[in-house]
Amino acid sequence: MKQNDTLLRLENVWKIYRMGEIEFAALKGVDLEIDKGEFVAILGPSGSGKSTMMNLIGCLDMPSRGVIRLDARDISKLCESDLAQIRGKKIGFIFQQFNLIPTLSVLDNVMLPLEFQEVDNSVARQKALKLLDLVGLKDRVYHNPSQLSGGQRQRVAIARSLAVDPDIILADEPTGNLDSKTGAYILDFLNGLHTNEGKTIVVVTHDLNIVKYVEKVVYIKDGEIEKVECT
Amino acid sequence: MKLARAFKHALNLVMHSKLRSWLTIIGIVIGVASVVSIMSIGAGLEQDITSQLGGLGADLLTITPGLSKASGFSHKMPSDGGSATEGEVVLDRTDVQVLKGIPEILLIDTEIRGSAEVYYLGKRGSVTLTGVDQKVWAQITTSEMRDGRILGPADQNVIVIGGRLADDYFERPLGINKMITIEGSSFRVVGILDDQSTNIYMPIQMAYHVLDDKENDVYDSITVKIKNEDKLDYVIETIEHKLMMTRHVTDRDKDFTISSSRQMGEMKSEMVSSLTTFLTAIAAVALLVGAVGIANTMFTSVLEKTKEIGIMKALGARNKDILAIFLLNAFLIGLIGGIIGIILGYLLSSILPTLMGGGGFIGRLASAGSVVTLESVLLSLSVAVGIGTLSGAIPAYQASKLKPVDALRYE
Ligand SMILES: Nc1ncnc2c1ncn2[C@@H]1O[C@H](COP(=O)(O)OP(=O)(O)O)[C@@H](O)[C@H]1O
Numbered sequence: 001m002k003q004n005d006t007l008l009r010l011e012n013v014w015k016i017y018r019m020g021e022i023e024f025a026a027l028k029g030v031d032l033e034i035d036k037g038e039f040v041a042i043l044g045p046s047g048s049g050k051s052t053m054m055n056l057i058g059c060l061d062m063p064s065r066g067v068i069r070l071d072a073r074d075i076s077k078l079c080e081s082d083l084a085q086i087r088g089k090k091i092g093f094i095f096q097q098f099n100l101i102p103t104l105s106v107l108d109n110v111m112l113p114l115e116f117q118e119v120d121n122s123v124a125r126q127k128a129l130k131l132l133d134l135v136g137l138k139d140r141v142y143h144n145p146s147q148l149s150g151g152q153r154q155r156v157a158i159a160r161s162l163a164v165d166p167d168i169i170l171a172d173e174p175t176g177n178l179d180s181k182t183g184a185y186i187l188d189f190l191n192g193l194h195t196n197e198g199k200t201i202v203v204v205t206h207d208l209n210i211v212k213y214v215e216k217v218v219y220i221k222d223g224e225i226e227k228v229e230c231t
Numbered sequence: 232m233k234l235a236r237a238f239k240h241a242l243n244l245v246m247h248s249k250l251r252s253w254l255t256i257i258g259i260v261i262g263v264a265s266v267v268s269i270m271s272i273g274a275g276l277e278q279d280i281t282s283q284l285g286g287l288g289a290d291l292l293t294i295t296p297g298l299s300k301a302s303g304f305s306h307k308m309p310s311d312g313g314s315a316t317e318g319e320v321v322l323d324r325t326d327v328q329v330l331k332g333i334p335e336i337l338l339i340d341t342e343i344r345g346s347a348e349v350y351y352l353g354k355r356g357s358v359t360l361t362g363v364d365q366k367v368w369a370q371i372t373t374s375e376m377r378d379g380r381i382l383g384p385a386d387q388n389v390i391v392i393g394g395r396l397a398d399d400y401f402e403r404p405l406g407i408n409k410m411i412t413i414e415g416s417s418f419r420v421v422g423i424l425d426d427q428s429t430n431i432y433m434p435i436q437m438a439y440h441v442l443d444d445k446e447n448d449v450y451d452s453i454t455v456k457i458k459n460e461d462k463l464d465y466v467i468e469t470i471e472h473k474l475m476m477t478r479h480v481t482d483r484d485k486d487f488t489i490s491s492s493r494q495m496g497e498m499k500s501e502m503v504s505s506l507t508t509f510l511t512a513i514a515a516v517a518l519l520v521g522a523v524g525i526a527n528t529m530f531t532s533v534l535e536k537t538k539e540i541g542i543m544k545a546l547g548a549r550n551k552d553i554l555a556i557f558l559l560n561a562f563l564i565g566l567i568g569g570i571i572g573i574i575l576g577y578l579l580s581s582i583l584p585t586l587m588g589g590g591g592f593i594g595r596l597a598s599a600g601s602v603v604t605l606e607s608v609l610l611s612l613s614v615a616v617g618i619g620t621l622s623g624a625i626p627a628y629q630a631s632k633l634k635p636v637d638a639l640r641y642e
Pocket residue numbers: 017018019024026044045046047048049050051052053
């Protein structure tokens with residue numbers, strides 16, 4: 001695992017939301033670097049722009065101004081189909097509300113990102129089963145998400161985020177909907193992914209428990225980066 | 232995403248909104264079923280008429296007294312108003328003489344018709360009796376024999392009867408060589424026709440005795456067979472011209488009608504095809520309503536699945552993947568609806584005419600049967616699938632164009 005190898009770079013990134021006449025700047029000239037293999041936490045009060053930043057990093061949205069480089073490639077001007085490719089190949093998402101597809105089985109949910117990459121069905125299946133084993137849900141593969149607890153659902157989501165072996169895993173308040181014990185388990189698990197597998201992980205949270213795991217904490221307030229602490 | 236997987240997800244969409252999918256499918260089923268059944272019944276009727284046309288009778292003309300505007304329709308029915316009483320217009324030997332003078336005419340059959348009391352083994356009834364010129368009837372009639380023989384030149388007290396009169400009109404079947412009482416006189420059955428009528432045919436001389444309101448040598452109709460059916464129109468014109476001269480009438484007060492079975496068939500076939508077209512148009516509207524239903528379902532479905540579309544996009548789905556899933560969803564609804572509709576339409580087209588049963592036009596439908604043409608099946612299936620996919624196109628396109636962030640934020 002090479003350190004100080006920049007994976008992601010935000011240069012003077014602005015995001016301005018327009019609601020009729022009113023303009024609102026959710027991000028005001030953010031500069032940030034995330035290295036390969038780094039475990040980063042983004043902390044900040046509600047409404048400070050954390051999710052907005054995550055959406056930009058995750059290629060789900062375009063910045064109003066500024067440049068975002070992923071692997072040195074400027075992604076802020078790509079078309080939707082290229083962005084979809086990047087999301088599908090390089091990024092794994094973990095959401096606060098788990099965002100599993102309720103009509104698909106646990107296994108099918110984990111296979112879904114691989115299907116978009118046109119991976120062979122049997123290969124995708126094996127991969128999904130392996131990942132579900134990893135998150136300890138081997139015996140739940142044919143269950144529906146609705147039959148699982150919150151913690152189990154988030155583990156399915158983690159397995160899904162790992163399906164395509166992404167360069168970076170983005171987790172937006174992954175413990176926000178979980179009790180503290182389950183939340184701690186999830187953070188432990190992410191930490192394990194980082195230390196054992198060298199995954200690059202960015203976690204947005206206001207759960208201060210995370211500080212003890214991560215290598216870098218980015219404090220954000222009112223759309224601006226207040227400070228960056230390396231631990 | 233591979234097509235097979237997109238198909239799986241489309242099917243998943245159908246399966247997981249069962250009620251709504253089925254309601255939409257029912258809309259398509261009704262449309263397709265009505266198109267198929269109407270087209271099948273129409274095709275059956277047309278085939279029936281064509282076979283009548285192409286087969287026997289294309290060289291036959293029937294002359295009846297009085298002027299019927301809808302020439303031809305009463306041709307085979309008993310002409311109630313045709314009783315030859317004083318003062319009414321009649322056909323008689325003079326007219327036959329005129330017809331004999333036309334070289335294109337091969338045979339002339341004079342007929343009278345009336346209703347007669349019949350009695351057999353304790354049961355009475357009243358049926359239509361036709362007196363025919365038995366010397367030529369055998370060569371002129373379009374009826375097929377089922378049993379026994381047709382009337383011959385030397386016959387006297389014998390009759391040929393319709394199939395229904397033989398089978399179930401009386402308590403017991405009335406078979407060959409059985410004696411039946413008609414208006415007090417005894418007659419022997421020598422032949423049974425292959426039809427479903429209760430008609431009785433006997434030599435015209437006997438019929439004059441039996442039907443006592445008929446005057447000798449006055450006919451209710453004259454049927455002629457011409458030598459060359461290609462000359463039909465010419466012969467009609469000639470007959471018309473000559474009869475008008477001898478009967479001292481002009482175009483304005485013409486007092487007879489010439490009808491040909493071909494004319495009749497053509498008119499019927501025209502009527503049937505315009506009726507079929509009309510009904511098909513109505514059925515097509517039903518299909519259109521079904522299509523609107525699909526569009527509606529799809530719009531609702533896309534709205535409901537917005538969040539999932541967002542999730543899929545976050546997981547790497549491209550616009551065309553989303554488009555494929557929703558288009559296939561609409562395609563499936565159209566396909567399922569189309570297949571069920573065709574089966575239902577087929578059943579309807581074979582059951583409906585029989586159910587409605589009875590006489591008249593509907594009765595004809597029953598006997599004509601329906602013909603499910605490959606054409607109508609393919610047409611309605613492709614229309615159902617096409618309409619389904621088409622009406623799903625706009626919602627599917629909308630779904631594919633959703634911005635990932637917006638879709639993900641949707642609750
Ligand atoms: N699509 C949007 N339209 C308008 N305003 C938005 C939109 N998304 C976020 N915002 C606003 O931008 C600010 C930052 O939002 P967000 O990034 O979600 O904050 P956080 O995730 O830190 O709680 C908030 O004030 C929010 O209301």
